Amino acid sequence: MYRTSRPADAWPSTSASGHCHARRTRLPGGGDAVLMARILEAASLAWWGEPLRLWTERVPAPAGSATANRRLDAELFRPVAAGGAGLRAVLLGYADGAADLVLVAHRARLDAASLRMVADVLTERAPYERFRPEEPGRVVVDDEAVKRWREADYSGVVEWAAGDSGAGDRTGVVTVALGGSAPEDGSADVVAKVAVAAGLVLGRYEGRPRPVVAGLTGVPGRPAGALGVFEAGVLLALDLSGASTVAELVAESARIIGGDGGWCDARRYADLCAEAGGRVLVGLLAGELDGPAGDRVPCQTAPFPLTLVPGRAEDGGLLLDVRHRLADVDEESARRFARHLARAYERLTDAGDDLVPGDVELLDEPERRHVIGLGRPARPLSPRGERTDRRIEDVFAARVADRPEAVALVGEHHSLTYAELDERATRGAAALRAAGVRPGERVGVCLERSPDLVVTMLAVLKAGAAYVPMDPAYPADRLTFTARDAALRVVVADGKFPRGDGLTVVTPERLAAHGDDGPSGEVGGSGDAAYVIYTSGSTGRPKGVVVPHRNVVALLSATAGDTPGDTPGGTPGGTETENDFGLGPGDTWANFHSSAFDFSVWEIWGALLTGARLVVVPYWISRSPEEFRDLLARERVTVLNQTPSAFAQLMEADRGRAERLAVRLVIFGGEPLDVRPLPGWFDRYPDCRLVNMYGITETTVHVTAQTVTRREALAGSRSVGRALPGWHVYVLDERGRPAPCGVPGEIYVGGAGVATGYLGLPELTEQRFVPDPFAGGRMYRSGDGGRLRPDGLLEHLGRLDTQVKVRGFRIELDEVRNVLLDDPSVTSAAVVLRDGETGDAALTRLAAYVTPQGADPAAVRRRAAKVLPEHMLPATITALPALPLTVNGKLDVRSLPEPAPAPAAAGEDLTGTLTALWESLLGVPVGGDDNFFELGGNSLLAIRLVYAMRERGLPAPPMRELYLHPTVNGLARVLGHE
Template sequence: MATALCGRGVYEFEQLVDALQPERNMSHSPLFQVLFNHQRAIGDSVERVLEGLTVERMDWQQHTAQFDLALDTEEQGEHLRASLTYARDVYDAATIERLAGHWLNLLRAVVSEPQQRIAELALLDSAEQQRLIEHWNPSVEPQVQGPNLHQLFEAQAALQPQAVALRCADASLSYGELNAQANRLARKLRELGVGPDVRVGIATERAIPLVVGLLAILKAGGAYVPLDPQYPAERLSYMIEDSGLHLLLTQEHLLHNLPPRVGVQTLCLEHLALDAFSEQNLGNLSDADNLAYVIYTSGSTGRPKGALLSHANVTRLLSATQGQFNFGPSDVWTLFHSYAFDFSVWELFGALCTGGRLVIVPYFISREPQAFHQLLCDEQVTVLNQTPTAFRQLLPIACNSPQALALRWVIFGGEALEVSSLRPWYERFGSSQTTLVNMYGITETTVHVTFRALSPSDLDAKVQSPIGRPLADLSWYLLDSQLQPVPAGCAGELYIAGAGLARGYHGRAGLTAERFVASPFVPGERLYRSGDLARQRADGNIDYLGRIDQQVKIRGFRIELGEIEACLKQQIGVAEAVLSVHQGQLCAYVVADQTPVDPLLWREQLRAALKVDLPDYMVPSHWLLLDALPLTGNGKLDRNALPLPDTEVSQRPYRAPVGELETQLAAIWASVLGVERVGRDDNFFELGGHSLLAAQASARVELELGIELALRALFEAADLHTYAALAQAQTPADNAVRLSALESLLDEMEIN
């Protein structure tokens, strides 16, 4: 009978189970599942041979599995007996044989190299390692290098000059018109010195001038650097300075959002006189390896880093995926994402380089699911690219609408996908017309790395974010910290090789060398270390398991928590700061130099300070003031000991909602925000809300209460009672009731 030393005494295993009453599941042991039991030599006296009588020790191996897996070892003189006992409903025989072989490999390595570091001991023999690598990458198909991006677009313009290339609201351009406008601007840019690898900034609204500007930069031979004008001025200033820009394309009404630009020539697109320039295609100056764009991603040192991507990186992505998607002139795409997010590269050139129609989605429509759904229906969109978070906002609208969608593909990317969340879609639309696809990708490996077509059968599979297999011209490896392959079924860091790898990071040679490493398997090949954990399934497909480091994805944007921490530590009065993620929201733990007199006021000051340097998705939703950061015995930060955020801390003094409508709205907000209760004075965004949660809340108000209220109303009236008053004015009440509601609102706001 098993025993355990526990605190004040020795207890039988069964006594612990009865006393603790842990939750039982499929495991054979409700306390732990894996046991290692070693017995030293008992001695020769145990076995004796007497005349006419043989005394032997009893077989010590168990025949019934008490645990999921038990390794028993026993010393016998110079020999070691070992037995693996396993539960058949957890492991199969092949897996156990493989585990036993790996254990023997480790023992042999210890004997042959007793001074070797444990991390460098060989778990796999060379034959199994080679079989594993070949299983991961049965064949890699190099793509034949063709024309550059702008040349692919020019070919489509020549084939179908009258076809609509761009639509944005009521405006549109044909392929011929778009090509002509981009050519004129490109000639102007060449006059200003734009050529191969010259970086040109672009900061415009998500509208037709954006696409004209991007194409013109490429046609001139340059590379575009996207500068989303919604980013804080300090962040834009850093990106402009770091990228070495000397030329910036923008629009006049956005100039006040942009930081000072010493030494940078600024062109306002709407004021350029370009009629004197030819609309004919320019002679090509760039080759496949010249830069096409530089996109800045979050940096762990507090500085964003600019990933350098070439024309070849993108054109091979289009050709490597054409066999799966068969995109063409009949397809209608949306430009839904910020052009500073690399998903937009796929949207822009996936459409314009294959002859499709690109529908530009203005920012507010992209954040209002009802309006976006209507756009999908009106434009008969066939190719939709979404982060899982954004799609979750659209899902209830689409599933409850009688309107038909023309979607041929829905492509997920940017963050982990919880497949079970797609159940309402399959129940409403089935899987015959629209194929849902999960594509894992990284900026440094050109948008997409893997392809996985989903089906209803995936809904009940017990896997984490299935991402499929690599694209045809890429290869992948699951490696440990020593760049050695991990066994099948084990988690390892995902490394990517092939034609999609970026040149590196602009001006960051050390970081480039750290993240782009020499392959130990193919001479001359580079591997990009993703920092992502993954596991290979028996069928060769990959499941994404999450981040190794602190890098996370919030609302589809890749964030390194270290960048926010570095910014927080620069603020006056902050001694220490760390970030974590709780239920999909950022949480800041701050240690002050001196305890603030008013912690709530200090929190708001810190929040405002961060908004100067960081976009809103990088500003924490939850804030906790600590006396000191918890440490491990080794003096390192103990993240497991950080307290969970108390959402009540972020709330104002509680006043109960008044009336039926406020109560209903409070329940919706509490559900969306994941808080216990919402008072009538509470602010949606102070409780942890952001634009995507606002879209979800707005959609639920319409679906559950039948009240149509524009999304921007929640931004303009974020307190519950103020929002309720606006909602009340939208209900089918008579004018007197509406007037009364508005008068009450004015009284509460003390406006006379």
């Protein structure tokens, strides 16, 4: 804990009134105005060198009446300028003979003790001789420190509160009683405990282990009876790590506020400001414990977003005024802060010597129950015409019975009706059983996006097995690992799957050719695994998430709508149907995403279990926004699922087209959504509903839903909405306690979507799938940061660990790092996310750093490419002599240099325009045989390259050609520009 100080004339200048404080003294007999005027004139001549006037006014109403109180408030809150005396004295006489003496002073001229002294002398509570008009010497402080104090920012965005940007300098006041057993004469102890309690609450609210609280207190050795400015600012940095008990924190705070801690130099002050994140949100006016709280206005405008003023009630009890700038902190948030501060204060007062900060609970039991309830959905999960504890293929069979001749699946220039899809999947299931597949085992599926992929998934389920999706674009080593880890005996692939001992590869053609389509018999229950999807793992290997049938059925029950019909429904922007998407047979869905990405689970089964039509988007079309846009228009797609990165490209491709899309519902997922670019879409498609959904593979694709309207887009909302029916969310602190509203913590998810666990990893399953102490059952510890707003909406704040999202893919940086460390030429490695200065999703990429400096980055990258899929491969690898470390021995990410450009390969002369385009887009030198993707290119930058080529009059190649010929020379040959 440290402190510093500053003179009062360096007080933060939020407004003129923010510098002023006032006192009111009730005079039952009207007071002696003549005597007061003489005293004031004598004192002012001695102190200010010019006479001060006592203003008098008759108020035609009795004291305490509404009229009298309005006039009194007008005087108390009318500011006074710093020039001249900086003091105004007004005597208000009332019709019943009582009077109020109002004194308003500027803090640059009189501190609180001086103002109190003037009031006591004018009302004859103290003799005139108490004044000491000789000006004392000023406190000597470091000039550089004073400069820093004056330039410091005593404000900042309050993330856990809702401010009103139109409030100006208006200040609200919340008053709370301070309980506990504090001694009546322990003013210094009260102030110290208020400071520690405030720091504890602020630390929890901000997620800071060392919150910084400011205070305004008296200068040590203040001359008795002197008028003037003898206040100083202090900064308290409270260590909440548990290294100090709360008793020790209170004692240290009392020492610093009392002035025994020594002045702090400018460097220490700068360090404390840095700890506060460059802002100080909470300040304490420490010298205001004299007299009843109603007799003073300690600040006309709060100098800090939250300004704390301890005082005493008429009965001598302790009170705390929390004065909050309405522009920064709304009243509800201020009340919550005050309530938690009072609870913390009481705990500090009654605690033993061994209490540590983490032991202080901010929530009482009623508020705890309230916060837990905020994470519940608006309505329970209820069946929509069928039970939710069914298997996927059983629900699909019901759709087949409803509309057997309706088109179920479209792709590769042909379609299948529900009856035809059912018949092909049944034959495929028989073929799998003939290949030895037994109910309950796992079957690999490694196919391109096509109708065969969907048929195969359904066939696996009909055979009573669980499918394990794998992307054919993944490296052979990763496919081999997945097959081995999942103990696969059978994989359905196109014949190119890497062979392994005891592994049978079955082609889709073999499944389709099987003649036995008879019944399969009993295949299992709804609690059996439907699929196992492998996600990035921090241990250096992917981990399989086991999801049962009933979770998928529950997801569709939670979102489909009460009465799905042939006509697509949905209420754009309607909060009463927030989780009701009106899904039904009248919809057409697009299967845009890889089967290895769990967004595809929602796309495929969301369509087929609601009787809709599913359009399978080929890989190459999914990489070309213009071709994808044409497909959406041609197929009249109504339900579209997109990562925000992909949707940004689609909006660009759609801009200026005459034909409008039929899309009525867009679901965002996979990565955080920046809502600010969306008003353009609203302008073009005012009836299209946009929904931002937060989801996790381990909790079955989606958890919450937030309809995004123009209002949310303009406000830059980060809300991901409320929990789906059947799901529930908590935001808990590091001890598993519910965090207060608006306070960050870790997101936990419980309810119908929680997966079975990680395949073959019981210890990790036990760590992440933990007992739910609030609702029973299990909940998933997400590792994501979030906060629950008072209205029950969840805000997602990003990962708490090393996991990141790149174009919708979830990546553990440690997995990439461990792959790099497997290279024998690498001794240490670091992987970070680089998103460019603009935060452009297309520029987001992984950057790796390895040692020693003699390591060959190109060779390291080639080896990593044999293990990692394209989206996990670092765009750049930079060799360093050593990784920079902090003083604590941790990786110093801020000291890592900019990624080194890939070396340009020697190549033939090419069209200058084409080479210049690549260099401009990638920001590195480009040689004729350099690989676009090895230079840092990705799918989004590839799209931009095609657009840029078209703008410059070059032939724009199909996206497939760029992937097949990713060098300047190769692409030039395809375009005929050798």
